[in-house]
Amino acid sequence: MTDVLRNLVGKITFRNSDNLQLKHKTSIQSTTSNTGQEKKKRKSETGEKVEDVKLHHDIPNFNNSAKYINDIENLIISKLIDGGKESIAVDHIEHVDISDRKTDEKVVGKKESISSKLSKERVDRMINFDYRYNKIKQRILHKKVYKHDHKTNADKKNHGGTIDISYSATEVVGHGSFGVVVTTVIIETEQKVAIKKVLQDKRYKNRELETMKMLRHPNTIGLQYYFYEKDEEDEVYLSLVLDYMPQSLYQRLRHFVHLKTEMPRLEIKFYAYQLFKGLNYLHNVPGICHRDIKPQNLLVDPATFSFKICDFGSAKCLKPDQPNVSYICSRYYRAPELMFGATNYSNQIDVWSSACVIAELLLGKPLFSGESGIDQLVEIIKIMGIPTKDEISGMNPNYEDHIFPNIKPITLVGVFKEEDPDVLELLTNTLRYHPCERSTPLKCLLLSYFDEIKRCDTDAHAKAQYLRIFDFDVKTELGHVPSVELSTTEAQLKYPVT
Numbered sequence: 001m002t003d004v005l006r007n008l009v010g011k012i013t014f015r016n017s018d019n020l021q022l023k024h025k026t027s028i029q030s031t032t033s034n035t036g037q038e039k040k041k042r043k044s045e046t047g048e049k050v051e052d053v054k055l056h057h058d059i060p061n062f063n064n065s066a067k068y069i070n071d072i073e074n075l076i077i078s079k080l081i082d083g084g085k086e087s088i089a090v091d092h093i094e095h096v097d098i099s100d101r102k103t104d105e106k107v108v109g110k111k112e113s114i115s116s117k118l119s120k121e122r123v124d125r126m127i128n129f130d131y132r133y134n135k136i137k138q139r140i141l142h143k144k145v146y147k148h149d150h151k152t153n154a155d156k157k158n159h160g161g162t163i164d165i166s167y168s169a170t171e172v173v174g175h176g177s178f179g180v181v182v183t184t185v186i187i188e189t190e191q192k193v194a195i196k197k198v199l200q201d202k203r204y205k206n207r208e209l210e211t212m213k214m215l216r217h218p219n220t221i222g223l224q225y226y227f228y229e230k231d232e233e234d235e236v237y238l239s240l241v242l243d244y245m246p247q248s249l250y251q252r253l254r255h256f257v258h259l260k261t262e263m264p265r266l267e268i269k270f271y272a273y274q275l276f277k278g279l280n281y282l283h284n285v286p287g288i289c290h291r292d293i294k295p296q297n298l299l300v301d302p303a304t305f306s307f308k309i310c311d312f313g314s315a316k317c318l319k320p321d322q323p324n325v326s327y328i329c330s331r332y333y334r335a336p337e338l339m340f341g342a343t344n345y346s347n348q349i350d351v352w353s354s355a356c357v358i359a360e361l362l363l364g365k366p367l368f369s370g371e372s373g374i375d376q377l378v379e380i381i382k383i384m385g386i387p388t389k390d391e392i393s394g395m396n397p398n399y400e401d402h403i404f405p406n407i408k409p410i411t412l413v414g415v416f417k418e419e420d421p422d423v424l425e426l427l428t429n430t431l432r433y434h435p436c437e438r439s440t441p442l443k444c445l446l447l448s449y450f451d452e453i454k455r456c457d458t459d460a461h462a463k464a465q466y467l468r469i470f471d472f473d474v475k476t477e478l479g480h481v482p483s484v485e486l487s488t489t490e491a492q493l494k495y496p497v498t
């Protein structure tokens with residue numbers, strides 16, 4: 001997102017109005033300059049037309065959460081870009097009068113904290129606190145950190161000790177609603193890393209750290225170290241030192257969109273394979289549902305096609321007897337059962353989101369881009385048709401409101417008619433209303449869509465071998481496969497079905 005922001009100038013203001021609607025007002029006044037005000041001045045002096053774009057969005061107040069605001073920012077930015085305004089810049093985004101936690105808690109109850117939203121001021125403070133100052137002074141930072149041991153899934157903290165690491169000037173690569181992410185090189189190990197710094201909400205245990213400690217897989221981002229520090233106001237920040245990846249899938253896709261070309265189909269296949277492989281691990285080994293699969297949370301290296309899932313800030317181990325918040329996951333990627341208010345949803349919400357991501361890579365734009373929660377459902381219905389009674393009860397048995405617009409669906413076949421029928425099969429098996437009818441990540445890996453990378457003696461196969469994407473740990477990654485099916489499944493994971 002920072003890359004986009006860096007290229008954009010203007011002002012976005014979010015307001016709460018009296019009638020419990022969150023008003024979004026956008027006013028953009030520049031076309032090409034990096035410094036909006038200067039450019040505006042220059043343009044008026046030279047008599048050139050100053051472009052003024054205003055966007056208004058009415059959002060129901062109950063959706064006024066940090067994630068939602070972030071969605072809206074992305075929506076506004078992508079609208080500007082998609083509207084051909086590539087060179088318009090936003091020099092900052094202001095959030096005004098946003099009543100966040102209180103409103104959120106009314107909806108989610110106090111049981112589940114998702115994360116603490118950061119104000120713009122706090123993000124600025126966090127950057128200034130260490131990194132911006134550091135950048136000017138080129139000073140080396142020394143930190144006492146807890147080392148996470150990936151072999152034992154333990155950390156030094158449990159054994160009562162810290163070690164010292166140091167690193168120099170850092171580059172801010174991302175700031176989301178909850179943290180600031182910078183990249184640097186650890187001097188002692190010469191390893192390039194990303195450091196994600198998040199504000200610690202004293203009331204809750206940080207679930208992202210707890211989750212990351214459980215992970216050990218080539219397709220999930222690895223935790224190397226972590227440390228805590230306080231600012232001058234006594235606020236505690238947790239920093240997670242993570243494996244570095246060159247870019248997010250969002251940035252990778254924007255690269256092709258800006259060039260007005262498509263992402264190569266083979267590259268998409270590699271990322272799709274590793275996404276399902278990562279999910280198969282997450283869902284079956286630590287038993288975690290990510291709950292926020294989207295292009296921004298998938299990291300890639302286009303040189304090797306390596307791929308890792310990141311941002312476990314919303315991840316949770318879902319227990320069948322415990323309710324979970326339905327207000328989760330970024331809107332474009334949100335499974336329909338969440339829109340139906342289900343609180344007993346399963347890991348299969350990640351499969352829906354993954355299918356939306358793959359569809360977006362093919363299309364160059366989101367498949368379902370609703371402007372609000374309800375509109376999102378309408379966008380889904382436009383393509384998938386109206387859900388049947390069975391499908392509705394599969395999504396949420398308590399849902400009683402059955403009024404839907406009567407429209408003839410475009411269908412997935414209609415949208416993807418130019419694509420390979422194998423990718424259409426993948427999408428039709430995963431974009432199903434009924435969560436139980438959606439293929440599991442392992443079933444997706446067995447689809448003929450992936451045969452191309454399984455065939456020996458091709459460049460693609462060599463790339464796949466280099467990434468070791470056909471290596472599965474039988475005890476863990478395939479531990480849930482019934483023993484009678486194990487050898488066939490193993491063979492099918494390695495070789496194309498003939």
Ligand SMILES: Nc1ncnc2c1ncn2[C@@H]1O[C@H](COP(=O)(O)OP(=O)(O)OP(=O)(O)O)[C@@H](O)[C@H]1O
Pocket residue numbers: 001070173174175176177178179180181183193194196221242243244245246247248296297299310311312313
């Ligand atoms: N390990 C990493 N290597 C390189 N870049 C990273 C890494 N982790 C995160 N980033 C960059 O930082 C961005 C934000 O990271 P992340 O999603 O973890 O933060 P967040 O504060 O939870 O964001 P959001 O609130 O938008 O979900 C990512 O989209 C990516 O561009």
